[in-house]
Amino acid sequence: MTSRRVIPLAVAPAPRDAAPERPQLTASPPLSLYVHYPWCVRKCPYCDFNSHTARGGTGDIPEAPYIDALLADLETALPQVWGRRVHSVFFGGGTPSLMSAAGFDRLLTGIRMLLPLDPLAEITLEANPGTVEAGRFRDYRAAGVNRLSLGIQSFDDAQLVRLGRIHDGREARVAIDTALALFDRVNLDLMYALPEQGVDAALADLDIALASGASHLSCYHLTLEPNTPFYRAPPPLPDADQSADMQDAIEARLADAGFRHYETSAFARPGQECVHNLNYWMFGDYLGIGAGAHGKLSSHEGIVREMRHKHPARYLDAAKTRDFVQERRDVGVAELPFEFLMNALRLTAGFPRRLFAERTGLPLAVIEPELGQARERGLVEITADDIRPTERGRMFLNDLLTLFLRDD
CATH class of the missing domain: 1.10.10.10 (Winged helix-like DNA-binding domain superfamily/Winged helix DNA-binding domain)
Incomplete structure (x- = not known):
């Protein structure tokens, strides 16, 4: 988070009570499933997620083999979560809405067959306005998706071009209307502190989002992440004080509109908080499948973090041996606090x-x-x-x- 002031917090090492050699867990935390879809139409210059451009167009995405690999990955991981009910599923990316409706239905059906999915589980799909098709969204809803998260970022056409987005402001509005007609719960991702942006422009984006009727908004400060084009060639961004003024103004406007600021970047109307993300923030468990997906799983033996093979080609190769995990490590007692x-x-x-x-x-x-x-x-x-x-x-x-x- 951008700070306008510095609070000195240097302290001498504090004494600590003796801790057990391994965590003494008395019960398993709630369990979620994260599914990563690594392809995009075009990678944005600020993005450091594990996403890869479909260079030959979406027709070159190996959808069927990838879904096969996801289901094999899940089946291989079952002994780690055997018998545990799944309370939420999140399809992230990349752009998972590039998946065909038939492919998505096969994937979600396979997940239901392998895992005890709570009948009321929150099932979220990330989508970008540039990939919105009303017919496909209806099929996603029919397959069981009950929450949609749209990567809007801005409604300003010039900013969208700077951000490398493949949609414009009009398409963003159409996407929101389409989503709200089909889903009771819709999140909109917005960014602020954009190149040469002022407070009024940031609030203009926010007011359009509020007027749409969406019940959840995620408002992110644009940051320059290493290994991205923006990091190597930074655009002209607002300074720390200007960014902080935007943050203050956004939080005040959302509070006036009845949104509760329940997490650093998340705002929701009462009862519309994201169940899946709350499980992350409350240190629940999550199984991550797909290229580069991360997971955290607890058992009587301790807490383990995992990461799947990151590159899609390597992940697909792993399906031959069912050796999907690239990294696995025990979380030490000293790290847990x-x-x-x-x-x-x-x-x-x-x-x-x-x-x-x-x-x-x-x-x-x-x-x-x-x-x-x-x-x-x-x-x-x-x-x-x-x-x-x-x-x-x-x-x-x-x-x-x-x-x-x-x-x-």
Whole structure:
């Protein structure tokens, strides 16, 4: 998050209570499934996600072999999640809405056959306005998708060109209308602090999104990520103070419109929060399948993080041996407090005190010294039931999290 001020947080290493050698989990966290679709029509210059341009057009995407690989990946991973109910599914990318309706129906049917999917599970599909076709969206809805996330980013045609998007403002509006006619729950992704953007222009984008009737908005500050064209040749971006003014204005406008700011970049009308992302932020478990997908799984033996083979060709090759995992590592006890808090402190309402022990298998006492320092600096509020970041803590979240980094 961009900061306008710096809060000095350098402290001497704090003593810590003895922690067990491995997490002592008493129950499995809620489980979600993430499915990665790695292809796009064109890769945006700010994007550092694992996405690859379909160079010969969408007709060159090996859809059927990729779906076969996804289902084989899931089947191979079943022993890690055996018997656990899945509460949400998220199809991300890339641009998963490039998948044909028939292919998507086959994939979701296969997932239902392999996993005990909750009948009320939230099933989200990411889509870009440039790929919207009303007939295909109807088929996605018929297949079981009940939440759509549209990558709008802006309604300004000039900004969309700068961002490398393949849609214009009119197509964005059509996409939103199409989505809202078919889905009860729709998220719109917006960006601010765009090249040469001012507060009025950022609010103009937001007002169009609010007028659409969408119930969830994700508002992201444009950042320059390494290994992207924007990082190598930065466009003229607003300075830190201008960006912070945009953020303040956006948050105020959304609050006036009845949206709750429930996570760093997420705003929703009451009851419309993203179940899948909340599970991430509350340190739940998620199985990730697909090229480059990440996962976090808990068991009586501890907590494991995994990453699938990243390049689509390598992932497809892995289907021959069913060796889909490129990296797997145990999350050490010393890492768990920071990993938990890196997620949970993104939530405006914070987290119940009991959740720390439930999700990490560690007693809350192991972070009490650091929590005390954070409270003294006005960065967290601690009650008998909850721990939550203050407004100051949310503004300087990176500084708050630094308190919980440990060399051991």
